[in-house]
Amino acid sequence: MLETNTGIERWRIVVVALATIAALPLFLFENPNSTASLTGVAGADTRAVAPSASSPAQTDSYSIESQIDNDKIYTLLNRSEDWHTARASSMTATRLRGVAVKHEEEAIDIARSVSEKEFIEQEKRLKIIFEEEERKRLFDEEDMRRQAVLDNPGPTTTIVATEPDPKGPKKYQWEALKYCESTGNYQAVSPTGNYRGAYQFSVETWNWIAGLYYENLVGVDPAAARPQDQDRMAESLYLLRGRGQWPVCGRYLP
Structure with a gap:
């Protein structure tokens, strides 16, 4: 009976030993902290090493962060572009205002110059019109005087001699005098020749x-x-003796 039990114990030991040997590789691979572990390294950190491949969640998070960064960059770029555009527009507007002011001043100067020229021209036109009207009036007056002399023969009315006007007669007044004396003919000779x-x-x-x-x-x-020469001589005679030198026609001189 004792021998039988001894045999059984031996078989148990053998079975346990075999089972232990069979399970040993599992312990070696599963326990990296084991001194005999194939995955362990002497002196190495015993913490688990993170897998090199990123997980889907990490990839999505990185994509979202990258998109946010890109949006921020685009926003800054747009702001910068808007700022440069606004600055360029402001500079352009300032330059255009300066040009407008310059052109406005030039336009005002031109308008003033044109206005002055037009005023001078208008004055000249009015003077010409006035002198022409006066000349016509004096000529008509002389025609009526002559006709009156022809219709009523008698003593000729003479003008009163006066001091000459320092400014001298106007052009139309000289023309009236010439018309009265000779109808404006520079080669005229009186009937007596005197x-x-x-x-x-x-x-x-x-x-x-x-x-x-x-x-x-x-x-x-x-x-x-x-x-x-006749004109200069007449002017000199007037300044020396006044209109009285022409007893009849001197009436048309100042």
Whole structure:
């Protein structure tokens, strides 16, 4: 009986030993902290090593963060672009305002210049119109005077001699005088031959004035003298003797 039990114990030991040997590889691979473990390294950290491949959750999180960063970058880029656009627009507007002010000043100067020129031209036109109307009026007056003399023969009414106007007669007044004396004919000669030219100078009066102011005209026939010489002689005579030198027609001079 004792031998039988001894045999049984031996078999139990063998079975346990075999089972232990069979299970040993599992312990070696499953327990990395084991001194005989194939996955263990001497002196290595015993903590579990994170897998190298990212999990789907980590990938999604990274994508979301990357998208957020991109959105922020795009926002900053848009703000920068808007700022540059606004700054460029402001600079352009400032430059355009400066140009507008400059052109406005130039336009005002031009308008002022044009206005002044137009005013001067208008003054000239009004002066010409006035002188033409006065000339016509004086000519009509002379025609009526002549007609009155023809209709009523008698003593000729003479004008009163006065001091000459320092400014001298106007152009239309001289024309009225010439019209009265000779109808404006610079070669006119009176029926008696004593009065000659547009202003009906006598030879004596002509030579007297010429001797005072224009010696080169002494001895020249008034009716043969140039129109401009006759005009200068008449002006000199007026400034010296006034309108009284023309007893009848001097009425048209100041």
